[in-house]
Structure formats: C-alpha cells, structure tokens
Amino acid sequence: MAPEVARATDRIVVSRGRVRIDDLAFQVGWSRRRLWSRFRSQIGCSPKRAAKLVRFNPAAHHLAMGTSAARVAPEGGYADQSHLHREVRAFTGVTPAILAGDPGLAVDGTAWAGQGPFVQDRRP
Template identity: 55%
Template sequence: MRPIRRGADPTVGWEIERPPRTATLPGVDMAGFRIHGDSPVELRAIPHPAVTVAVEFGDRPFDIHGAADRMRSESLAAGLAFSAFQVCAEGIECVQIRLSPLVAHPVLGVPLAELSGNVILLDDLWGRDTPRLRERLHHARTWPERFALIDAELSTRFHAGRTTDPEVARAGWSRQRMWSRFGSQIGLTPKRAAMLVRFDHAVHRMVRGHALARVAADCGYADQSHLHHDIRAFSGTTPTAAASEPWLTVDETAWPTHGDTTSPDLRPHT
C-alpha cells in the first residue's frame, strides 16, 4: 500500500495500490483504493478520456448523485461523456479501471453510444457475474490477487465481445462516415473527444500548480476564459476548485503513466 499523507488534505487516510505488472490487454489500467474513515466522504467524479469502471468489494456501497437519479451501487461504469457527479462513500475498498474506448466496447458488451453520458450499474451490464466478481475480490487476500482477477475477467470479456471497427480505430473513412461511426461506437464525436483529452491534460497541469495563463497557451485554448469555460463544462466547478479535487490530486500516484503528455486513452491501441 502507498498511503497519501498531506496534512489537512482530504486524501489523508487514502491508500492506493498499483498492479505489479501491466494488464494483459493494451488500453487497460487499474488502481486499488482503500479510503479509511468513520464518516462519509464526499468526492466529485471528473470526466476522463477513458471509460471508468469501479468495482467496490467492501461492505458499503457508493451513494451516487448528480449525473442521474440518486442511486446506491457497489459497482458502476461511467461513459466518456458523463457529467461530473458527487459520490458519497464511507470506508471505500474498490478497484477502479480505466478502459480505452476501443477496449470498453467489447468488455462492457454495449456500444459506447448507448452508455453515452450515463453512469450505469455494472450489474446491468454483466448481470450475475458482477456480484460473483465482487465476492471473489472480497475474499482475495492480496491486491495482486485482486488485480489478477480483474485482468482475467476483462480479457475473457474482450475476446468474447465485438471489437470496434478498425476504420474507427484508425480514422480511415471519409469524414462524414467516420464521424457517424465514431460517434456510434465511441460515444463522442471526434471533436468532443479531442476537447475531453485537452481538458484532461489542462486540469492535470493545474493540479501540478501551473499558472492558468500558461496552461491555456500550452494546451491550445484561445485564451484563459476559453479554458475557464471548458473546466466549468467538464468538471461543473471553477478552475481553482477543480485543481484541488481529491480524485485529481491523487492521479500521479494512482495513474503514474499519465505524465505531462496528452492522455493516450482515446488513441488506438495495438
């Protein structure tokens, strides 16, 4: 376990674990979270250029509100275009998975256009396999065992599912046809996908303390107000507040491959 200790920071008490090896499938990354505490913690989920899956294996489900009707869940899947939403949780134990859209389609079993901006119970996608997976994670003794269970589940589902059209992965069609198929299988237009990648790059630069003016210039925004508009649109809050969101501030520990480059999740994986 790698605990996060930042004094008065809300992530005090968080423990984050990384897999000992890369996932079997390209375009898959995962991290384990254990959040201690005797009282509920309010967290904001921020859109990311990957499909997010969270499998909770403790005794207390997430309480989710903001993106859709309020719901309680041990496991969920969030599409690329979801609106920022609040998660209330107490004593979280979960594996969070980030899936490239090209992997998410066969793994989840639905075109991402159907997932769209929704947050969906994983039980609705995987049926009885979801509680079975949670139970196996709960009884696993170590994090490497849990990551191996997730890795095997994803690999099995990927090879049994329908892959994304190669023309979409390589963007090799005419503009009109490609945009149509891209939207139906990825769940976003190419333009919206590019905006999400740019936002993700910018907001992580802000988390690391870079000046807003420099971030706007380096990330290709017309000006600082353009950056403010995108931050508000994707995160539902101000740039200052977004830069201090716990789920973003722990990213360099949970997802160390993110680095300073544009997120690779929306790029083709081979």
C-alpha cells in the first residue's frame, strides 16, 4: 500500500470518518482525483465510502444496543436524523428501527458500552 493511502486510511479512522476528502487529499499531498484513484485501487472503495463505513459502524452498533436514532445521529457525526436514516438504508436496506432490533449487532454491547462519544443510558 502506498504510504499516502496508508496515511489517508489512518486519518479516516482517527477522525471516525469525519474528514473532508479534499482536506484528506491536501494532507497527503495528492490531488483529489489521484487520491480517489489510488485509494480505490488499493483499498477497494473510494475514500468517501470508507469514511462513511467508519462512521456507520459504531452508529449501527449503538442503534442495535437501543440508543435512539435522535441521539446517535449528532453524536455519530451525522448532520441530522434523516442523514443517519439515509445511510442506514443505503448500507443495510432497512430502517434504523429495524436495525435497532438486530440481535447480531447487539452482542457487541460489552465492547461498545461506555466508550467513544456514545454512552449507553442505563436507566430502566
């Protein structure tokens, strides 16, 4: 993997998917077009798609743990609840409410509880 692609990937992960792709290209010293081309050939998706996936992963787990979409959206880096809804539908084909009932994602509750920007509300 090219060092620039590795740096771009690290920056996406460190920012939890909240990095502008133009800024990312500037940080690695490449044009946006070159970053997209090299990133796609070496990672298998565009840097924007990778950033969306990095942002989506914890959001999906928190929805499955019972955190409300209204809370997940702003804390997960989404502009609003409808933005979160669109990405949930795009990645999973289901609504956030249906995703919230997915027992497969909820098993990671121990790994996610009390970490990151989301803190699970433990009230009954």
